[in-house]
Amino acid sequence: QVQLVESGGGLVQAGGSLRLSCAASGRTFSTYAMGWFRQGPGKEREFVAAISRSGGSTYYPDSVKGRFTISRDNAKNTVYLQMNSLKPEDTAVYFCAAKWVPRTSISINQYEYDYWGQGTQVTVSS
Numbered sequence: 001q002v003q004l005v006e007s008g009g010g011l012v013q014a015g016g017s018l019r020l021s022c023a024a025s026g027r028t029f030s031t032y033a034m035g036w037f038r039q040g041p042g043k044e045r046e047f048v049a050a051i052s053r054s055g056g057s058t059y060y061p062d063s064v065k066g067r068f069t070i071s072r073d074n075a076k077n078t079v080y081l082q083m084n085s086l087k088p089e090d091t092a093v094y095f096c097a098a099k100w101v102p103r104t105s106i107s108i109n110q111y112e113y114d115y116w117g118q119g120t121q122v123t124v125s126s
Contacts, residue, residue, distance in 0.1 A: 045095070048061070055072045068084070096116075
């Protein structure tokens with residue numbers, strides 16, 4: 001069982017930056033691939049970023065590539081999402097998720113993730 005708690009959301013002007021954190025419980029954090037997803041108002045949840053168990057591999061959709069960076073600190077059981085050059089269309093509730101994996105892998109499919117946090121609101125004003 002893994003519990004995930006996101007933090008760091010808030011209100012920011014377009015062009016600004018935020019760093020989200022996701023703290024995980026348990027002693028097996030390094031065996032989980034991690035992902036960030038978001039759900040904007042009236043939209044379906046969408047993939048934002050993913051990172052492998054070791055942090056050596058990452059993946060982003062084109063909508064955030066070059067602006068967002070996912071990273072993790074396995075010693076602190078925490079995954080981060082650094083968001084730069086924010087746009088109003090980035091406004092959403094951001095969720096982190098964990099997927100147990102036996103080896104290095106990344107998933108962009110939300111249905112493959114086993115555990116989810118409660119989400120943190122990010123609002124970007126124009």
